[in-house]
Amino acid sequence: xxxxxxxxxxxxxxxxxxxxxxxxxxxxxxxxxxxxxxxxxxxxxxxxxxxxxxxxxxxxxxxxxxxxxxxxxxxxxxxxxxxxxxxxxxxxxxxxxxxxxxxxxxxxxxxxxxxxxxxxxxxxxxxxxxxxxxxxxxxxxxxxxxxxxxxxxxxxxxxxxxxxxxxxxxxxxxxxxxxxxxxxxxxxxxxxxxxxxxxxxxxxxxxxxxxxxxxxxxxxxxxxxxxxxxxxxxxxxxxxxxxxxxxxxxxxxxxxxxxxxxxxxxxxxxxxxxxxxxxxxxxxxxxxxxxxxxxx
Numbered sequence: 001x002x003x004x005x006x007x008x009x010x011x012x013x014x015x016x017x018x019x020x021x022x023x024x025x026x027x028x029x030x031x032x033x034x035x036x037x038x039x040x041x042x043x044x045x046x047x048x049x050x051x052x053x054x055x056x057x058x059x060x061x062x063x064x065x066x067x068x069x070x071x072x073x074x075x076x077x078x079x080x081x082x083x084x085x086x087x088x089x090x091x092x093x094x095x096x097x098x099x100x101x102x103x104x105x106x107x108x109x110x111x112x113x114x115x116x117x118x119x120x121x122x123x124x125x126x127x128x129x130x131x132x133x134x135x136x137x138x139x140x141x142x143x144x145x146x147x148x149x150x151x152x153x154x155x156x157x158x159x160x161x162x163x164x165x166x167x168x169x170x171x172x173x174x175x176x177x178x179x180x181x182x183x184x185x186x187x188x189x190x191x192x193x194x195x196x197x198x199x200x201x202x203x204x205x206x207x208x209x210x211x212x213x214x215x216x217x218x219x220x221x222x223x224x225x226x227x228x229x230x231x232x233x234x235x236x237x238x239x240x241x242x243x244x245x246x247x248x249x250x251x252x253x254x255x256x257x258x259x260x261x262x263x264x265x266x267x268x269x270x271x272x273x274x275x276x277x278x279x280x281x282x283x284x285x286x287x288x289x290x291x292x293x294x295x296x
Contacts, residue, residue: 005046034058068098243269
């Protein structure tokens with residue numbers, strides 16, 4: 001099985017790469033910085049290394065330089081996989097250090113795997129050696145190294161500032177949305193209080209149901225007319241107060257009204273426990289929310 005050494009200081013990045021590569025038949029070992037990666041590679045050389053650039057202790061560029069100096073590791077393909085690419089000189093510098101491939105994040109999984117397969121295939125089929133570092137005076141290498149890292153650090157700072165800006169904007173929008181929801185809740189509570197106040201003193205029977213037609217509220221006048229308690233009327237308990245001769249037909253009419261979500265008017269009888277009968281005309285209208293959806 002092909003062994004891949006992954007180097008990145010961000011655990012989520014490592015996890016995603018590990019999952020992708022293992023899912024495609026590779027085995028992986030991970031390191032959080034260049035120094036750790038070198039130590040692992042010397043003990044158990046991989047078939048390929050894939051490294052980020054900006055990392056603590058030893059960055060990717062320094063890792064690549066040390067990798068290419070080591071006789072055991074120098075012919076193992078070295079791939080940079082980074083999201084902090086901001087200038088063509090960054091890739092040029094990476095290749096001058098001996099990198100064999102420079103891949104930009106993000107990549108589609110299939111595209112990324114195809115690139116890794118290609119470089120491994122090139123090395124195996126052609127039995128070629130890894131890319132050799134460009135021979136430059138040490139002071140020039142250090143100069144380019146410093147300039148490149150500064151560019152990347154500046155870019156990361158700009159990205160962080162932009163991220164913080166977006167987070168602040170999102171937080172502000174979220175606060176406004178929360179406040180709007182709170183205000184809506186307060187309005188609904190106030191509306192509910194007004195409804196209950198009016199309903200409790202209304203001279204006619206009033207009821208409300210959920211979207212399935214089960215009763216959730218009856219006012220005192222309804223209880224008086226039906227001679228049924230508030231609790232007994234909940235759900236479909238109100239049907240017990242209907243005259244037995246009207247009960248089945250009324251239940252059928254009520255179910256049709258629920259299914260069609262249409263207003264309904266029906267004449268029926270309540271029968272009290274003492275046998276007294278009260279004729280009523282019942283009217284029901286759908287309750288809708290702010291989006292026009294029937295809620296009861």
